Amino acid sequence: AAGVIQSPRHLIKEKRETATLKCYPIPRHDTVYWYQQGPGQDPQFLISFYEKMQSDKGSIPDRFSAQQFSDYHSELNMSSLELGDSALYFCASSLYVAGGLTDTQYFGPGTRLTVL
Amino acid sequence: DQQVKQNSPSLSVQEGRISILNCDYTNSMFDYFLWYKKYPAEGPTFLISISSIKDKNEDGRFTVFLNKSAKHLSLHIVPSQPGDSAVYFCAARGSQGNLIFGKGTKLSVKP
Numbered sequence: 001a002a003g004v005i006q007s008p009r010h011l012i013k014e015k016r017e018t019a020t021l022k023c024y025p026i027p028r029h030d031t032v033y034w035y036q037q038g039p040g041q042d043p044q045f046l047i048s049f050y051e052k053m054q055s056d057k058g059s060i061p062d063r064f065s066a067q068q069f070s071d072y073h074s075e076l077n078m079s080s081l082e083l084g085d086s087a088l089y090f091c092a093s094s095l096y097v098a099g100g101l102t103d104t105q106y107f108g109p110g111t112r113l114t115v116l
Numbered sequence: 117d118q119q120v121k122q123n124s125p126s127l128s129v130q131e132g133r134i135s136i137l138n139c140d141y142t143n144s145m146f147d148y149f150l151w152y153k154k155y156p157a158e159g160p161t162f163l164i165s166i167s168s169i170k171d172k173n174e175d176g177r178f179t180v181f182l183n184k185s186a187k188h189l190s191l192h193i194v195p196s197q198p199g200d201s202a203v204y205f206c207a208a209r210g211s212q213g214n215l216i217f218g219k220g221t222k223l224s225v226k227p
Contacts, residue, residue, distance in 0.1 A: 004159070033214060042205065043160070045214035056212035090159050092215075104150065105215060107159035 002027055004093050004108035012114045013081050021076040021111045025093030031055070032074040033105060034066060037088040049074055050096060081115045088112050119143050120208050122218035131227050135193040139206030139218055144187065146208040150215065151180060151191045154203045163204075164191070196225045 005024040013019050025032050031050045035043035045058035049068035060066075063081075068074045078085060089112075092105035121140045129135045137151075147168040152160035166173040166180045166189065173180050179192045193200055203222045207215040 006159075031213070035215075042217035042219050043215070045210070045212070045216070048212070048214060056214060058212070058214055092159075103213070104162055104165055106162055107152070109157075109159045112157075 004091055004106055006089075006091050006108035006111050008111060009109065010112050010114075012116065014116055015081060015083065017081050017115075019078045019081060019113060021078070021089050021091075021113070023074045023076070023091030023093075023108060025072050025074070025091075026095075026106055029093035029095045029106075030072065031094045031096050031103065032068055032072070033092040033094075034060075034074070034076050035090040035092065035107075037090060037110075039087070043088075043090055046076070078113075083115050086113060086115045117142075118219070119146075120206055120216050120218040122204075122206055122221050124221050125219070126222040126224070128224045128226060129196045131198055131225055132195045135191075135196045135200065135223055135225065137191040137193075137204050137206070137221050137223065139189045139191075141187050141189075141208050143208070144184075145211070146216075148209040149180070149182065149189055150207045150209070151178075152205045152207060153200075154205060154220070160205055193223075196223075198225050198227050201225045 033048040034046040037043040046060040052068045066076045088110045090110045092107045094103040094105045150165040151163040154160045182189045203220045206218040
Protein backbone atom coordinates (compact mmCIF):
# COMPACT_ATOMS: atom_id res chain seq x y z
CA ALA A 1 0.00 0.00 0.00
CA ALA A 2 1.15 3.54 -0.74
CA GLY A 3 2.65 5.36 2.21
CA VAL A 4 3.40 8.94 3.08
CA ILE A 5 6.30 10.29 1.05
CA GLN A 6 8.61 12.99 2.28
CA SER A 7 11.37 14.76 0.43
CA PRO A 8 14.17 15.33 0.76
CA ARG A 9 15.17 12.65 3.25
CA HIS A 10 18.21 14.63 4.33
CA LEU A 11 18.94 18.33 4.12
CA ILE A 12 21.93 20.34 5.24
CA LYS A 13 21.67 24.11 5.47
CA GLU A 14 23.64 27.00 6.89
CA LYS A 15 22.33 29.35 9.55
CA ARG A 16 19.97 32.01 8.21
CA GLU A 17 19.22 30.01 5.07
CA THR A 18 15.79 28.82 3.96
CA ALA A 19 14.55 25.24 3.65
CA THR A 20 11.46 23.69 2.07
CA LEU A 21 10.24 20.25 3.09
CA LYS A 22 7.65 18.39 1.07
CA CYS A 23 5.06 15.84 2.06
CA TYR A 24 2.87 13.68 -0.16
CA PRO A 25 0.05 12.07 1.85
CA ILE A 26 -1.42 8.66 1.33
CA PRO A 27 -3.83 8.83 -1.65
CA ARG A 28 -7.31 10.01 -0.65
CA HIS A 29 -6.12 11.25 2.73
CA ASP A 30 -7.34 14.79 3.28
CA THR A 31 -5.47 15.81 6.44
CA VAL A 32 -1.76 16.47 6.88
CA TYR A 33 0.14 17.05 10.12
CA TRP A 34 3.71 18.25 10.60
CA TYR A 35 5.80 17.23 13.63
CA GLN A 36 9.31 18.11 14.76
CA GLN A 37 11.42 15.62 16.70
CA GLY A 38 14.58 16.92 18.31
CA PRO A 39 17.40 14.57 19.40
CA GLY A 40 16.17 12.27 22.17
CA GLN A 41 12.77 13.97 22.19
CA ASP A 42 9.25 12.93 21.34
CA PRO A 43 7.65 14.35 18.20
CA GLN A 44 6.08 17.78 18.76
CA PHE A 45 3.11 18.98 16.72
CA LEU A 46 3.76 21.98 14.48
CA ILE A 47 0.76 22.52 12.22
CA SER A 48 -2.02 20.69 10.41
CA PHE A 49 -4.18 21.09 7.33
CA TYR A 50 -7.57 19.71 6.44
CA GLU A 51 -8.88 19.98 2.90
CA LYS A 52 -6.19 22.51 2.00
CA MET A 53 -7.03 24.83 4.88
CA GLN A 54 -4.92 25.25 7.98
CA SER A 55 -6.79 23.56 10.78
CA ASP A 56 -4.57 23.89 13.82
CA LYS A 57 -1.22 25.22 14.98
CA GLY A 58 1.06 23.88 17.64
CA SER A 59 4.48 25.10 18.66
CA ILE A 60 5.47 26.37 15.24
CA PRO A 61 7.87 29.34 15.13
CA ASP A 62 6.81 32.42 13.19
CA ARG A 63 9.80 31.78 10.89
CA PHE A 64 8.02 28.66 9.64
CA SER A 65 5.03 28.55 7.35
CA ALA A 66 3.22 25.76 5.58
CA GLN A 67 0.46 25.13 3.12
CA GLN A 68 -1.48 22.30 1.56
CA PHE A 69 -1.97 22.34 -2.18
CA SER A 70 -4.85 21.29 -4.43
CA ASP A 71 -3.32 17.80 -4.85
CA TYR A 72 -3.18 17.55 -1.03
CA HIS A 73 0.58 17.59 -0.84
CA SER A 74 2.01 19.94 1.75
CA GLU A 75 5.16 22.01 2.07
CA LEU A 76 6.81 23.31 5.21
CA ASN A 77 8.86 26.44 4.60
CA MET A 78 11.48 27.36 7.13
CA SER A 79 13.32 30.67 6.97
CA SER A 80 16.18 32.26 8.93
CA LEU A 81 17.27 28.80 10.03
CA GLU A 82 18.84 28.46 13.44
CA LEU A 83 21.06 25.74 14.87
CA GLY A 84 18.16 24.66 17.09
CA ASP A 85 16.04 23.85 14.04
CA SER A 86 18.18 20.76 13.45
CA ALA A 87 15.74 17.90 13.92
CA LEU A 88 13.71 15.20 12.23
CA TYR A 89 10.60 16.59 10.60
CA PHE A 90 7.76 14.15 10.15
CA CYS A 91 4.66 14.50 8.11
CA ALA A 92 1.61 12.38 8.86
CA SER A 93 -1.60 11.99 6.94
CA SER A 94 -5.05 10.78 7.84
CA LEU A 95 -8.52 10.53 6.39
CA TYR A 96 -11.06 12.50 8.35
CA VAL A 97 -13.92 10.34 9.58
CA ALA A 98 -17.10 11.94 10.87
CA GLY A 99 -16.87 11.90 14.64
CA GLY A 100 -13.11 11.67 14.25
CA LEU A 101 -12.75 8.60 16.39
CA THR A 102 -10.74 6.50 13.98
CA ASP A 103 -8.68 8.96 11.95
CA THR A 104 -5.36 7.28 12.59
CA GLN A 105 -2.31 9.23 11.49
CA TYR A 106 0.23 7.49 9.29
CA PHE A 107 3.73 8.88 9.29
CA GLY A 108 6.27 9.41 6.56
CA PRO A 109 9.94 8.47 6.93
CA GLY A 110 10.89 12.01 7.93
CA THR A 111 13.33 14.64 6.71
CA ARG A 112 16.48 15.05 8.74
CA LEU A 113 17.43 18.71 8.72
CA THR A 114 20.89 19.70 9.85
CA VAL A 115 21.66 23.38 10.29
CA LEU A 116 25.36 24.22 10.41
CA ASP B 117 4.31 19.67 31.32
CA GLN B 118 4.27 16.20 29.83
CA GLN B 119 0.64 15.14 29.28
CA VAL B 120 1.59 11.65 28.13
CA LYS B 121 4.22 9.87 30.16
CA GLN B 122 6.21 6.75 29.51
CA ASN B 123 8.21 6.36 32.67
CA SER B 124 10.37 3.47 31.51
CA PRO B 125 12.95 4.64 28.98
CA SER B 126 13.95 1.06 28.25
CA LEU B 127 12.77 -2.52 28.64
CA SER B 128 14.59 -5.76 27.97
CA VAL B 129 12.69 -9.00 27.42
CA GLN B 130 13.59 -12.55 26.42
CA GLU B 131 12.29 -13.81 23.08
CA GLY B 132 8.98 -15.64 23.48
CA ARG B 133 8.06 -13.85 26.69
CA ILE B 134 5.55 -11.05 27.18
CA SER B 135 6.55 -7.41 26.77
CA ILE B 136 4.47 -4.89 28.70
CA LEU B 137 4.90 -1.24 27.89
CA ASN B 138 3.17 1.30 30.10
CA CYS B 139 1.83 4.77 29.52
CA ASP B 140 0.11 7.30 31.78
CA TYR B 141 -1.74 10.45 30.83
CA THR B 142 -2.96 13.46 32.73
CA ASN B 143 -5.84 14.83 30.64
CA SER B 144 -9.12 13.00 31.25
CA MET B 145 -10.52 14.56 28.06
CA PHE B 146 -8.30 12.42 25.85
CA ASP B 147 -10.56 10.01 23.95
CA TYR B 148 -8.27 8.16 21.56
CA PHE B 149 -4.91 6.56 22.15
CA LEU B 150 -2.40 5.04 19.78
CA TRP B 151 0.82 3.08 19.95
CA TYR B 152 3.55 3.58 17.39
CA LYS B 153 6.75 1.65 16.82
CA LYS B 154 9.82 3.46 15.57
CA TYR B 155 13.07 2.20 14.14
CA PRO B 156 16.07 4.53 13.83
CA ALA B 157 15.97 6.76 10.74
CA GLU B 158 12.34 5.80 10.02
CA GLY B 159 9.01 7.39 10.76
CA PRO B 160 6.71 6.06 13.49
CA THR B 161 4.71 3.04 12.34
CA PHE B 162 1.15 2.72 13.60
CA LEU B 163 0.60 -0.42 15.67
CA ILE B 164 -2.71 -0.34 17.44
CA SER B 165 -5.20 2.13 18.87
CA ILE B 166 -7.99 2.24 21.40
CA SER B 167 -10.95 4.51 21.89
CA SER B 168 -11.92 5.63 25.37
CA ILE B 169 -15.21 3.77 25.03
CA LYS B 170 -13.29 0.48 25.16
CA ASP B 171 -10.97 -1.04 27.71
CA LYS B 172 -9.21 -3.51 25.45
CA ASN B 173 -8.27 -3.85 21.82
CA GLU B 174 -6.43 -6.78 20.32
CA ASP B 175 -4.62 -7.25 17.02
CA GLY B 176 -2.59 -10.41 16.65
CA ARG B 177 0.28 -10.40 19.11
CA PHE B 178 -0.55 -6.85 20.25
CA THR B 179 -3.13 -5.96 22.87
CA VAL B 180 -3.75 -2.53 24.33
CA PHE B 181 -5.50 -2.12 27.66
CA LEU B 182 -7.03 1.14 28.84
CA ASN B 183 -7.84 1.96 32.46
CA LYS B 184 -9.60 5.32 32.33
CA SER B 185 -9.99 5.70 36.05
CA ALA B 186 -6.25 5.33 36.49
CA LYS B 187 -5.48 7.27 33.29
CA HIS B 188 -3.23 4.40 32.29
CA LEU B 189 -2.78 2.28 29.23
CA SER B 190 -0.48 -0.57 28.43
CA LEU B 191 0.66 -2.42 25.35
CA HIS B 192 1.20 -6.16 25.62
CA ILE B 193 3.23 -8.02 23.02
CA VAL B 194 2.95 -11.81 23.19
CA PRO B 195 5.11 -13.58 22.26
CA SER B 196 7.91 -11.06 21.89
CA GLN B 197 10.20 -11.48 18.90
CA PRO B 198 13.65 -9.99 18.20
CA GLY B 199 12.11 -8.00 15.33
CA ASP B 200 9.96 -6.18 17.90
CA SER B 201 13.07 -4.41 19.17
CA ALA B 202 12.39 -0.71 18.58
CA VAL B 203 11.26 2.44 20.38
CA TYR B 204 7.57 2.38 21.23
CA PHE B 205 5.66 5.63 21.53
CA CYS B 206 2.36 6.04 23.27
CA ALA B 207 0.25 8.91 21.91
CA ALA B 208 -3.04 10.56 22.78
CA ARG B 209 -5.12 12.54 20.37
CA GLY B 210 -5.36 16.15 21.47
CA SER B 211 -8.26 18.55 21.04
CA GLN B 212 -6.69 19.88 17.84
CA GLY B 213 -6.55 16.39 16.33
CA ASN B 214 -2.78 16.36 16.72
CA LEU B 215 -1.00 13.56 18.55
CA ILE B 216 0.63 14.15 21.91
CA PHE B 217 3.46 11.70 22.38
CA GLY B 218 5.22 10.21 25.34
CA LYS B 219 9.02 10.14 25.41
CA GLY B 220 9.09 6.54 24.19
CA THR B 221 10.30 3.23 25.60
CA LYS B 222 13.13 1.37 23.92
CA LEU B 223 12.28 -2.33 23.80
CA SER B 224 15.05 -4.87 23.34
CA VAL B 225 14.00 -8.45 22.73
CA LYS B 226 16.90 -10.83 23.25
CA PRO B 227 17.08 -14.15 21.37
